[in-house]
Amino acid sequence: SLVEEARWPLLIYEKEHDKLEQMARKARRQLELLPPLLGRARRRAILDVLDHERVLKSVMEHHEEREEQALLPELEAFASSEIYQQAFAQVSSVWQQYLASIESQRQALDERLRRS
Numbered sequence: 001s002l003v004e005e006a007r008w009p010l011l012i013y014e015k016e017h018d019k020l021e022q023m024a025r026k027a028r029r030q031l032e033l034l035p036p037l038l039g040r041a042r043r044r045a046i047l048d049v050l051d052h053e054r055v056l057k058s059v060m061e062h063h064e065e066r067e068e069q070a071l072l073p074e075l076e077a078f079a080s081s082e083i084y085q086q087a088f089a090q091v092s093s094v095w096q097q098y099l100a101s102i103e104s105q106r107q108a109l110d111e112r113l114r115r116s
Helices: 010-033 039-078 081-115
Strands: none
Touching: 010 039, 010 081, 039 081
């Protein structure tokens, strides 16, 4: 079966999704706290946001590689072409929505940085 032959257990993907969601929520909280800060505290908070964004991007890229290199080929080998195409379309759609959300947060940070 697919589960027995999988390169990584499905739990790995689920835990990575949970971690990515948690990191994205943290990034949003960090951005929400920026406006009232001034001077050195604001600069420190901005650096913290940028550091967190770098780590989030790295985790996202690693996760995407894992899915592209292992999960999707395993699904393709296991499932019929039609089922694979549907699953791939769903995964791609969710991933693109997630990336759009992260890009929106980045743009919000850029705008806040320009205003400060």
